[in-house]
Amino acid sequence: MPADTEVPPVVQMRGITIRFPGVLALDHVDLTLRPGEVHSLMGENGAGKSTLIKALTGVYPVDGGTITVTGTDRTFASTADAQAAGISTVYQEVNLCPNLSVGENVMLGHEPRRRGVIDWRATHTEAARHLEALHLDIDTRSPLSRHSIAVQQLVAISRAMVLDSKVLILDEPTSSLDRDEVDQLFGVVRDLRDRGVAILFVSHFLDQVYEISDRITVLRNGALVGEHAVADLPRDALVTKMIGRELHDLESLSRTAHRAVDRSGEPLLSARGIGRRGVLEPADLDVYPGEVVGLAGLLGSGRTELVRLLYGADRADVGHVSVRGERARMTSPRHAIDRRMAFSSEDRRGEGIVADLTVAENIVLGIQAQRGWARPIRRSERDAVVAEYIQALGVRPANPDAIVGNLSGGNQQKVLLARWLATAPELLVLDEPTRGIDVGAKADIQHKVSELSAQGLSVIFISSELEEVLRLAQRIAVLRDRRKIGELDSGQVDLDGLVDYLANAGKGSAA
Amino acid sequence: MSTTTTPEVRTRRSAPSYQGFIARHAATTPTYAAVLILLVLLAGAETFLPGNFLSPGNLSALLLDNAYLLVLAVGMTFVILTAGIDLSVGSVMAFTGVLGAQLLAQGTPAVVAVPAMLLAGGAIGLLIGVLVQYFHVQPFIASLGGLFLARGLAFVVSLQSIKVEEPTVLWLQQTRIRLDGWYITPTGIIALLAVAFAALVLHLTRFGRTVYAIGGNEGSARLMGLAVARTKVTAYVISGLCGGLAGLLLTAYSGAGYPRNGIGTELDAIAAVVIGGTLLTGGRGYVLGSLVGVLVFGTIKTIISFMGAEQSWMQIIIGGLLLLFIVVQRAIVARSERQR
Numbered sequence: 001m002p003a004d005t006e007v008p009p010v011v012q013m014r015g016i017t018i019r020f021p022g023v024l025a026l027d028h029v030d031l032t033l034r035p036g037e038v039h040s041l042m043g044e045n046g047a048g049k050s051t052l053i054k055a056l057t058g059v060y061p062v063d064g065g066t067i068t069v070t071g072t073d074r075t076f077a078s079t080a081d082a083q084a085a086g087i088s089t090v091y092q093e094v095n096l097c098p099n100l101s102v103g104e105n106v107m108l109g110h111e112p113r114r115r116g117v118i119d120w121r122a123t124h125t126e127a128a129r130h131l132e133a134l135h136l137d138i139d140t141r142s143p144l145s146r147h148s149i150a151v152q153q154l155v156a157i158s159r160a161m162v163l164d165s166k167v168l169i170l171d172e173p174t175s176s177l178d179r180d181e182v183d184q185l186f187g188v189v190r191d192l193r194d195r196g197v198a199i200l201f202v203s204h205f206l207d208q209v210y211e212i213s214d215r216i217t218v219l220r221n222g223a224l225v226g227e228h229a230v231a232d233l234p235r236d237a238l239v240t241k242m243i244g245r246e247l248h249d250l251e252s253l254s255r256t257a258h259r260a261v262d263r264s265g266e267p268l269l270s271a272r273g274i275g276r277r278g279v280l281e282p283a284d285l286d287v288y289p290g291e292v293v294g295l296a297g298l299l300g301s302g303r304t305e306l307v308r309l310l311y312g313a314d315r316a317d318v319g320h321v322s323v324r325g326e327r328a329r330m331t332s333p334r335h336a337i338d339r340r341m342a343f344s345s346e347d348r349r350g351e352g353i354v355a356d357l358t359v360a361e362n363i364v365l366g367i368q369a370q371r372g373w374a375r376p377i378r379r380s381e382r383d384a385v386v387a388e389y390i391q392a393l394g395v396r397p398a399n400p401d402a403i404v405g406n407l408s409g410g411n412q413q414k415v416l417l418a419r420w421l422a423t424a425p426e427l428l429v430l431d432e433p434t435r436g437i438d439v440g441a442k443a444d445i446q447h448k449v450s451e452l453s454a455q456g457l458s459v460i461f462i463s464s465e466l467e468e469v470l471r472l473a474q475r476i477a478v479l480r481d482r483r484k485i486g487e488l489d490s491g492q493v494d495l496d497g498l499v500d501y502l503a504n505a506g507k508g509s510a511a
Numbered sequence: 512m513s514t515t516t517t518p519e520v521r522t523r524r525s526a527p528s529y530q531g532f533i534a535r536h537a538a539t540t541p542t543y544a545a546v547l548i549l550l551v552l553l554a555g556a557e558t559f560l561p562g563n564f565l566s567p568g569n570l571s572a573l574l575l576d577n578a579y580l581l582v583l584a585v586g587m588t589f590v591i592l593t594a595g596i597d598l599s600v601g602s603v604m605a606f607t608g609v610l611g612a613q614l615l616a617q618g619t620p621a622v623v624a625v626p627a628m629l630l631a632g633g634a635i636g637l638l639i640g641v642l643v644q645y646f647h648v649q650p651f652i653a654s655l656g657g658l659f660l661a662r663g664l665a666f667v668v669s670l671q672s673i674k675v676e677e678p679t680v681l682w683l684q685q686t687r688i689r690l691d692g693w694y695i696t697p698t699g700i701i702a703l704l705a706v707a708f709a710a711l712v713l714h715l716t717r718f719g720r721t722v723y724a725i726g727g728n729e730g731s732a733r734l735m736g737l738a739v740a741r742t743k744v745t746a747y748v749i750s751g752l753c754g755g756l757a758g759l760l761l762t763a764y765s766g767a768g769y770p771r772n773g774i775g776t777e778l779d780a781i782a783a784v785v786i787g788g789t790l791l792t793g794g795r796g797y798v799l800g801s802l803v804g805v806l807v808f809g810t811i812k813t814i815i816s817f818m819g820a821e822q823s824w825m826q827i828i829i830g831g832l833l834l835l836f837i838v839v840q841r842a843i844v845a846r847s848e849r850q851r
Contacts, residue, residue, distance in 0.1 A: 080736035095734040097727030099794035100720075108724055109717060109737050116713035159735070223531075 005034030008033050010166050010198045011087070013112065016055055017064035023397050024049040028065065029224045031217055033167055033198040038189065040201045040209045043219035043436035044242055044410065049202055052219070053169055056200075057089050058082040068167070088160030092172035094152040096144055096159070101129035103140030106158045130158040134188045137166030148206065150181035155483055157188060168192060169200045174208055187210055204438065206235060219244055221396070239439060247312065261291040261474050266325045269309055269341075269427055273293045280305045282319050283484035285477060287427060292459040294467055294490070296474030296502060302482040303462045304346055307429045310460075311336045311343040342420035346432035346462070352416045359395060359415055360386040362404050366419040389418035393443050410441025417445060427458045434463060436472045446472055466498055478502050540786030541840060544746045548786075548832070549803055552810045560817050567692030569813065574695065577809040579604065579757040579764065583780040584787070585709045586753025588638075589746040591599040591784055592713070593725045594793025595643060595650035596815040597747060599657030600754040601633060601776035605734040605769070607632050607758030611680075612673035612768025621679040624736035629755040635661055654747075658777070661754075665770035675762055683763040698760045705756065706842040709749075709798040722746060726793025758771035760792020770809070782833050790840050 011033040018026040021395055026048045033039055041049050054060045056067065058076030067074050069085045076082045079089075096105045106127040112116045127140045136154050144152060160168050170189070174182050189212060193199055201208055209216065212417075216233055218225040218241045225241045233241075241315040267286040275282035280302045287293050308314040311323060312330035321330050323339045330336055333343065345351035353362055363386050364377055371377065377385075386400045393414040397407075404415055413433055420428060430449070434442045449472055453459050463469050469476055469490075476488045478501055485505050488498065526635045556564040563569075563721040574581075583600045590597045607628040614624040635657050644652040675681065683701070687694040724732040733739045762768050787804025789796025797811035808829065 057734075078736075079734050080738075083736040088736070091734070095728070095731040097724045097731055097735075097794070099727035100723060104720065108720060108735055111717060111720070113717075117711070118720070119718065163736075 007034050007036065008071075009214065011056065012068040013052070013056065013065065015065035016052065016067070016070070018051055018055060018060055019063050021403060023399070023402055023406055025222055025406075026055070027223045029219065029222070030227075031056075032227065033200055034192055034215075035166070035196045037214045038193055038199045038201055038212050039205070039394060040211065040213040040216045041219065041226075041424060042202075042216055042238065043241055044408075044440045046438070047219040047242070047408075047438075048094045048222040049219060050171070050408075051222075053089065053171055054131065054201070057087060057169065079404045083163050083165075086164065086166035088159065088163055088165040088167070089169040089171060090153060090156040090173055092157055092175055094149060096152060096174045098143070100143035100144060101141050102131075102138055102144050102155055104369075105144050105155055106130055106140070106162060108159075110162055122305075125159070125161075129310075130161050130370055131155070133161065134158055134191070134269075148181075150184070153185065154188060157192075158225060161192075165197065167200065171202050172204070173201075174203055174205060176270075182208065204237070210235065242439065261288055263288045263291070267322075267333070269310065270322045270325075272319055272322075274306075274309050274321060275319050276309060276314065276351060279314070279482065280309060281483040283479075285310070285484070287460060289426075289456045289458055290453055292461055292473045292476065294469035294476040295460065295462045296469050296476050297479035298464075298502070301479040303479055304431055304485070305309055305482070306479065306484070307343065307460055307462065311341060311429060313343065314347070319414045337423070340424070340426040341429065341436045342423060342425035342427070343429040344368070344413075344416050344420055344431060346413055346435065348416065350481050353404045353412050357404060358401050359390065359404055359407070360400035362415050363389055363400075363422060365417045366423040370423050385422055386418075389422060393448060395417055408437075408441075410437030410445075413437055413445065414441065417448065421448075421452070423459070427460070428452070429460045429462075431462045432464065433461075434465070434468060440479060442468075444490070466502075467495055470495060470498060478505065539788075541790075541836065542797055542803065543788075544836075544839065545787050545800060545803045545807060549810065551805050552807065552814065553650050556810070556814050556817070560814065562817075563738075564814075565815065568694075571692075571694045571699075573806060573809045574699045574702070574811060575764075576813075577805050578698045579760040580776065580779055580783065580808065581702040581802065581805045582705050582753050582757040582760060583776065584783045584805050585705045585783045585791030585798055587777075587780045588709065588789055588796065588798045588801045589713075589722060590650070590750045591789050591791060592722050592796055593743055593745065593746050593782070594791075595728070595743070596654060596781065596791075597636075597639065598651065598654040598777050599752045599774035600637060600750060600757070600780055601778075602658045602661035602665065603632050603635050604749060604757040604761055604776065605772040605774075606635075606661040606668070607755040608762040608772055609665050609668045609673060609768035610729050611669050611759060615675055615677040615680065621677055624677075625759060627681075628758050629752055632751040632753070632755025632758065633748050634751065634756070636748040637744065639692055639751070640747030642744045644740050646786075660768075662802075667689070669768070669770060673768045674767045680759070680763050681766065683760070684766070688697035698763055700754055701756070703758065705753065706798055706802050713798055718745065719741060723794055726790075726795070728794075744823055749787045753763065779808060779829075782829055785840075786832055786836050788840075789835075791837075 006147045009032045013029070013031040015030065016026050029048065029052055041052065043049050051060065054405065056060050058078050058081050062402060074085055103124040107123050112122040112126060113119060124140045131140065135155055135156060136158065138147065144155065157168065173185060177185065189199055201209070201212060210230065211231050216238065218238065220242060265288070268289050269287040271283070271285045273282040274286065280457065283306060291377065294304065297303045309316045312332050312335050315331055321328050324339045328335065328339055328504055336337060336343065349355065354365070360382065364382050368377055376468065390398050390400060395411050395414045395418070397447055402413055407415070414464060417433065433445055446468065449459055449461065460467065461472055473490050476490050476498065478485050478488060486501070488501060534557070541598050547657060553565060583604065586600060587597060610631055611624050611628040614627060615621065616669070639653045639657045642648040643650050683697040686697055713722060721732065723736045725739055725742060726738055761772060783804035784801045785799030787792060787796070791802060811828050812825055815822065
């Protein structure tokens, strides 16, 4: 393993400080990248990983500190500057142009020219050569948009190689890849590492970090916690460093969640044969007061579709919904809100937060909508509500005037949760509230959900992480291929049982 | 750590299916559709209208009558490909036209007056480009400002029509290079050269490819280290220059500069570009498509006047076509998004 500390570093960042309005995003952070090494940057959401990367790639100007690349001090005014210095980045949401061909995306801005004009034949040949170096065999003339995210990511890496990069930054590259695709990506990463490229790897997946890294730098709340060789940093130590507290919190949940729920009375929400052609086959679902119902299923199984029908975000074409035994017309979210339901969408940025408004403004949006425009909320009342929820959910930074767009994903999710809780709903629908957020924020949100349900709030909880569903829900409705295939009592099934049910139930003897 | 053998990538090699064909040619489909519509229009006019519609004289006149619109559409294509819009071009054409006529009337030689017209157009384009890029003004608003500015300047130059007697400028229009019944004027040649030059720039230069990249995803283009700011501003300058060139062609065509020329012509140019298959969301389209769009536009106009019908039918038909094309474009975009 190339963990030789004698190798001179390619990149040295010293005392990097960055401020945003209302947020000290980075506070004197150091980072050292060495050639032929995979270096992981770890931290919770909001720890400052993205900001540090953006400082290194010239997206954000630094307010303090120095960046040294191969021994010379640099100031990057733009991404182009950073790329010229040999630093390339591949982002989670692949930053390429879907309208152009694969070959063009690889070569864009570096096309070989003959007599002043682009030589397309040479461009595609060279693109193919760079792709082959990563064992990619694709038609360079096909449009980029026709390829999977995994392939697009490898195309982005090929592009970095055209630039002859000394440093390759991979920002959450694996979050939408399956296991085979991750293996393929890691093969390419190891290849590049062996060729002496310094790689900075950012991921939420601990397994992957331990699989690929030589060294780990941990950040917390915008400050450096430390740099460690992987061998010297066991997982529990890493997690403790990342969240700054013990993991007991999460463990204790499993006990609180499995309290009994009284299902003798009338269900709060009862759906009968609700469905929509091409979207979801008719399904039944009951939710009792104080109950957490989990929806389990793979992506695209109809989980989100079911709750959108219940909430009236999409129209059902068959079936009906009753609230407290009374038939309810649910053709618009308005109707659902009037019946004290709240729905937090999985699309946090698109259907959730208003990125340009402050934390406080985002939180009171829900209450204000409930009251109507004619009855504005008094300033003092607003401040009290906002302060209460920031405190209760642990929103960081605890600054009501911070712009939500500057917050990390986990904290944006807390703000959303606060918005809906402030409307005092009786039924809360949470679609993937913990996706892409770190352990600490996840624990906070899970705690809040189980605490509120114990006080009588009904919750429909959707998550791709089955463990989380098992931990939080008393009852689990399982969906597969746009159909509800059954319900399980979470006290009587473990993870293996749930996975087996999800994969095989109703299929007879599956091989 | 042992060295791993990287598995070969599974890729979707272009499957020889109808779906695959559509997906691969999604970018060109609207342009082919425009060509089809043009052919249907021409064939229909030949079949159903009395007299000989497809005569060489008629077809030659199509280019002559629409040369100025073609030049505007060329400039507009650059801007729309970056996902912008330029509403100023009709007014810029009027302003530069009347400015040129005034200069020529005062005895300024054409070698000075013509570059002055182009420069005036380019300057207004630069102003709009700077507003859009550095002051983050919506292209719609910035170019609307340009529209009012140029129109006002045109009236400052003159309130009346100014007749042009300068022989060089009139030569542009009056010279007919003939071949059998076909003919072409220098204005037509200039317009076609503009198309050819634009097509070369867009497809064979890094600047041109950056225009497409910006339209595809501006944020990505920036992160890829491309010269986004310079390219966007240049696109507006090109549109302004084309406005100035169109001013020259229109002045030659009508033999006069008139400050009320080209009211609403910017919308004709946008319509022609969209009918020619360029997506208003940017990143997809061809300048040759805009040529087809202008020809569709001109053919409909000729057919209406051939029939002696009300000119309002012209607008109704163009409106209908435009809506149809935008729906087709939406469908294509939606399909390619689903592909991912």
